[in-house]
Amino acid sequence: xxxxxxxxxxxxxxxxxxxxxxxxxxxxxxxxxxxxxxxxxxxxxxxxxxxxxxxxxxxxxxxxxxxxxxxxxxxxxxxxxxxxxxxxxxxxxxxxxxxxxxxxxxxxxxxxxxxxxxxxxxxxxxxxxxxxxxxxxxxxxxxxxxxxxxxxxxxxxxxxxxxxxxxxxxxxxxxxxxxxxxxxxxxxxxxxxxxxxxxxxxxxxxxxxxxxxxxxxxxxxxxxxxxxxxxxxxxxxxxxxxxxxxxxxxxxxxxxxxxxxxxxxxxxxxxxxxxxxxxxxxxxxxxxxxxxxxxxxxxxxxxxxxxxxxxxxxxxxxxxxxxxxxxxxxxxxxxxxxxxxxxxxxxxxxxxxxxxxxxxxxxxxxxxxxxxxxxxxxxxxxxxxxx
Amino acid sequence: xxxxxxxxxxxxxxxxxxxxxxxxxxxxxxxxxxxxxxxxxxxxxxxxxxxxxxxxxxxxxxxxxxxxxxxxxxxxxxxxxxxxxxxxxxxxxxxxxxxxxxxxxxxxxxxxxxxxxxxxxxxxxxxxxxxxxxxxxxxxxxxxxxxxxxxxxxxxxxxxxxxxxxxx
Numbered sequence: 001x002x003x004x005x006x007x008x009x010x011x012x013x014x015x016x017x018x019x020x021x022x023x024x025x026x027x028x029x030x031x032x033x034x035x036x037x038x039x040x041x042x043x044x045x046x047x048x049x050x051x052x053x054x055x056x057x058x059x060x061x062x063x064x065x066x067x068x069x070x071x072x073x074x075x076x077x078x079x080x081x082x083x084x085x086x087x088x089x090x091x092x093x094x095x096x097x098x099x100x101x102x103x104x105x106x107x108x109x110x111x112x113x114x115x116x117x118x119x120x121x122x123x124x125x126x127x128x129x130x131x132x133x134x135x136x137x138x139x140x141x142x143x144x145x146x147x148x149x150x151x152x153x154x155x156x157x158x159x160x161x162x163x164x165x166x167x168x169x170x171x172x173x174x175x176x177x178x179x180x181x182x183x184x185x186x187x188x189x190x191x192x193x194x195x196x197x198x199x200x201x202x203x204x205x206x207x208x209x210x211x212x213x214x215x216x217x218x219x220x221x222x223x224x225x226x227x228x229x230x231x232x233x234x235x236x237x238x239x240x241x242x243x244x245x246x247x248x249x250x251x252x253x254x255x256x257x258x259x260x261x262x263x264x265x266x267x268x269x270x271x272x273x274x275x276x277x278x279x280x281x282x283x284x285x286x287x288x289x290x291x292x293x294x295x296x297x298x299x300x301x302x303x304x305x306x307x308x309x310x311x312x313x314x315x316x317x318x319x320x321x322x323x324x325x326x327x328x329x330x331x332x333x334x335x336x337x338x339x340x341x342x343x344x345x346x347x348x349x350x351x352x353x354x355x356x357x358x359x360x361x362x363x364x365x366x367x368x369x370x371x372x373x374x375x376x377x378x379x380x381x382x383x384x385x386x387x
Numbered sequence: 388x389x390x391x392x393x394x395x396x397x398x399x400x401x402x403x404x405x406x407x408x409x410x411x412x413x414x415x416x417x418x419x420x421x422x423x424x425x426x427x428x429x430x431x432x433x434x435x436x437x438x439x440x441x442x443x444x445x446x447x448x449x450x451x452x453x454x455x456x457x458x459x460x461x462x463x464x465x466x467x468x469x470x471x472x473x474x475x476x477x478x479x480x481x482x483x484x485x486x487x488x489x490x491x492x493x494x495x496x497x498x499x500x501x502x503x504x505x506x507x508x509x510x511x512x513x514x515x516x517x518x519x520x521x522x523x524x525x526x527x528x529x530x531x532x533x534x535x536x537x538x539x540x541x542x543x544x545x546x547x548x549x550x551x552x553x554x555x
Contacts, residue, residue, distance in 0.1 A: 042534060043484040062485035081485045354532075354554070358447040361550040365480070365536050371552055372482065 030327035031309075031350060031376055038070055038347060038375035041366035045373050046331070048338040048347040049088045049096075057338075057347060058088045058096055059375060065098055065119070070377065078119045080126055086114060087335060089140050091163040094121040097145055098128065099138050116147055118165040131165045136179045139231075141211070142188030144168075148179035154198035158182075158191070158209055171214040177205060181231035186292030192219070192239055194228040202227035206241060206264060206271075219268040229259050230334025233288040233295060235314050239264045240274060240295060242283045242334070258282050258303060263314075276317030277310070284332035289343045296322075296346045296380065298330055298337055307332055309348055311380050322380050328352055331373055345379045437545040438473060438499075439463040440537055450553055452533060456513040459506055462539050464499040471498050474540045477509045482552075483531040488515070513553075530555040 039045060043061035050057050051067070058067035058078070065078040065085045078096055079085060085100035098117045116135040117128040134150040145161040155174040161167045177195040180203045184191050189212055195205040204222040209215070222228065225245050232241035244259035261283040262271040277283070280302035287296045295312040307330040309322040323330070331349035338347045352370035361368055441461035450456050458477075464470045473496040480489040490512055496505045513533055535551040 041484075042480075042482045044482075062483050064485060081487060355552070356554050358444070358450075358554065359552045360442055360447070361552070362548065363550060364538075364548050365534050365550045368550065368552075 030325050030352075030370075031323050031330075031348075031378055032325070034379040036070075036377045037369050038377050039068065039075070040369050040374055042368075042372045045349050045375060046333055047085070047087050047335045048349065048375055049090060050338055050340050050347065051090045051093055052341060053093055054341040056093075057375065058090065059349075060085045060088070063100075065096065065100075067096070076121070077126065078121075079117075079128060083128075087138060089138055089145060091140070091145055091165075095119070095163060095165075096121075097131070097138060097161075097165065099135055099147075102128070102130075113150075116165075129165070131161065132159070132167070137182045137193075137231075139182045139184060139191065141184045141191070146182060146184065146191055146211075148175075148182055148193070150178065154178070156195070158211075158214075160211070171209075173214050173216075175207065175209065175216050180228070182209075183231050183233060183288075185234045186236050186288075190234075192232045192234050194230075194232050194241065197221075201225075204228065206232055206239065208239075208268075217268070220264045220271050222271070230285055231287075233286050234292070235288050235295060236292045237314050238266060240286055240288070240314070241271075242286055243271070259284065261286060261297060261299070274312070274314075276312050276314070276319045278319070285334045285337055287337050287339055287346075289339050290341060291343055294343070294380075296337055296339060298332055298348065306330075309337070309346060309378055309380075311346075322346070322378055325350075328370070340377070343380075344382060345377045347375055347377055349373050349375055437464065437466040437470060437541050437543070438539045438547050439465050440475075440539050440547050440549045441504075442537070442549060442551065447551060447553070450513060452513050452515055452555075454512045454514050455510065457508060457510045458535070459508045460537055461504050462496055462499060462507055463504040464501055467501050469498060469500050470496075470541055472496075472542050473499060473505075474538075475507045476538050476540075477511060478534075478536040478538075479511055479513060480534050480536070481515060481531045482534060486515070486531075 038057055046060045048057055048059045055070055056067050057070050058065060063084040064081050065088055066075045068075040083100055083102060085098050087099045089097045091097050096119045098119060099114050101114050113134050115133045116131040116138060118131050119128050132149060136148040136150050136156060138145060138147040144163050147159055149157045149159055151157045151174050155176060156179040157174055158171045159167050160169040177197040179193050179195055181194040182191050191209050193207045193209055194203050195207050196203045197205050202225060204227055206219045207216050208219055219239060222243055226243050229242045232239055240261060240263050242259045243262055261274040261277055263274045264271045278301060281299055282303050283297055283299040285298045295314060297310045297312055298307055299310060300307050306326050308325055311320045311322055328350040336349045351373045441463060443459060446458060462473060462475060475494050475496060477492040478489060492509050492511055494507050496507060499505045532555055533553045537549045538546060540546045
C-alpha cells in the first residue's frame with residue numbers, strides 16, 4: 001500500500017465521481033406521498049409481518065429474521081445469519097413463530113424440510129425452540145397459530161397451537177395432498193388451503209378446512225398445468241387467489257410468467273377472473289385486509305406496465321391505484337406485502353432500478369434506501385375512504 | 388425656486404437609493420439558502436467539512452470481483468488549518484448480508500496542508516469467498532453486488548463517508 005501526499009494539483013487530472021445526495025428520510029422514494037421507509041441498507045428482504053400492536057415489523061433479510069420498530073429504532077436479529085426463514089408470524093408482542101430451516105439441514109442438493117420454531121424477544125434472541133418438524137405452512141388464526149404438517153408423502157394434517165407454541169389440537173383426519181399455503185376465513189372458523197394433490201407437479205387444488213369438524217372439502221381445481229401462487233385469501237364475499245401456468249416460457253425480453261387474480265365463491269365451483277381489476281391485469285401477490293373487506297394486490301395493469309400496489313373492494317369492484325410508481329421495482333414475491341393490524345397501511349418491499357455503473361453515495365451503507373430492497377409503509381386509508 | 392427643485396430631486400434620488408438597497412438586500416437573503424443547499428450533507432459526528440473524499444470513476448468501473456484490486460482515494464483538506472493523523476478506512480462487503488466476509492483496511496495520513504490533498508492507495512481483496520452455507524436469495528437469482536465504504540476521520544471527529552455500490 002502506498003501513501004502519497006501530493007498537494008492539490010492532481011485533482012484536475014482525474015475524473016472523479018461526485019457522490020449522490022444523502023437519501024435517508026428525506027427523498028421521496030417514488031411510492032407516493034405519506035410513504036415511510038421501514039428499513040434501510042443492503043440485504044434481500046422479504047415476508048413482512050406486523051406485530052399485533054402494529055408498532056414493530058418483522059421480516060426476513062437474506063434468509064434470517066429481524067424486526068424493528070415502525071417509527072425509529074434499531075433492528076433486532078432473531079435468528080443466526082445462516083438460518084433460512086420462509087415466513088414469520090407474530091403470536092404475541094414478544095413472540096415470533098418462524099417457519100424455516102436451521103443451518104444443519106441440507107440446502108443445496110435435497111429438498112428443504114422446514115420446521116416451525118418459536119423465538120422470544122428479551123431472552124437469548126438467537127436461540128430458537130423447535131415446535132414441530134416437517135411443517136408445510138402456517139397462518140395466524142383467531143385462537144393462535146394454525147399450521148399444516150406433512151404426513152407421509154402425499155398427505156397433510158392441520159394443527160392448532162396456542163400463543164406459546166403448545167399444540168392443543170391435531171386433526172387426525174388427513175388431507176390428501178401437500179398443503180402449500182393456508183389462511184383463515186374472516187370469522188376464523190375455517191381455513192382455505194392451497195394444495196398440491198398426490199401425483200401433481202402443480203399446487204392446483206383449493207380446499208376449505210372446517211376447524212370445528214375437521215373436514216376438508218374441495219372448492220376448485222385448476223387444469224392445464226396451472227398452479228396457485230402464494231396464499232389464497234378469504235374476503236367477506238369470496239375466495240381469491242393468484243394463479244397461472246408455471247411452465248409459461250420466459251419471453252425473449254426476460255418477462256416473467258403471467259399470473260392472474262381469480263375468484264371462487266364460498267360454495268366452490270370453477271374459478272373466474274376477479275372482477276374490477278381489468279382483463280389485462282397481471283397479479284403477483286394478494287392479501288386480504290384485517291377486516292376482510294379489501295384486497296391489497298401487487299400487480300401490473302398490463303404485462304408491460306410497472307408493478308404497483310392496488311386496493312380492490314370486492315363488493316363494489318372498485319380498484320384503486322395506491323401507487324403510480326414508475327421509478328421503483330416493487331418486489332413481487334407472493335409473501336412480500338402485509339396489512340398493518342389496523343388496516344390503514346400496507347408494507348411493501350421495493351428498490352430503485354439498479355445501475356449498471358458504480359454509484360457513489362455520501363451516506364453510510366446502512367442508511368441507503370433505494371439502492372437495495374427495503375420495506376416501505378404505504379398509507380391506503382380506511383375502508384370507507386379512497387387512498 | 389431653484390433651491391426647491393434641487394431639494395426635491397435630492398429627496399427623490401435618496402428615496403430611490405434606499406428602495407433599491409432594500410430590494411438588493413431582500414434578493415440576497417432569498418439566494419443564500421439555495422447556495423448553501425448545494426453542499427453535501429454532513430455525516431453525524433462531524434462539526435464541519437474538514438475533509439472530503441474523491442474517487443476516480445474510471446478506476447471504480449475497472450474493479451473486478453477478484454483478489455489484488457487497488458483503488459486510489461484523494462483526501463482533501465477543505466479547512467484552513469493543516470490536518471494531522473487523518474484515518475482513512477475501507478470496508479469491503481457483499482450486498483448479501485448473510486455472508487460474514489466483510490474486510491476492513493485502514494491507513495493514516497500523517498499531514499495534509501490547508502487546502503491541500505493526499506492520495507491514499509488501498510490494495511484489497513474483492514473476491515467473494517466460497518462459503519459452505521451461503522445461498523443466493525431464494526427468489527431472485529441475481530448475483531450480489533459488492534459494496535465499498537470509505538470513511539475519512541480527523542482526530543477531532545470530523546468524518547466524511549463515501550459508499551460505492553459496484554454492479555455485478
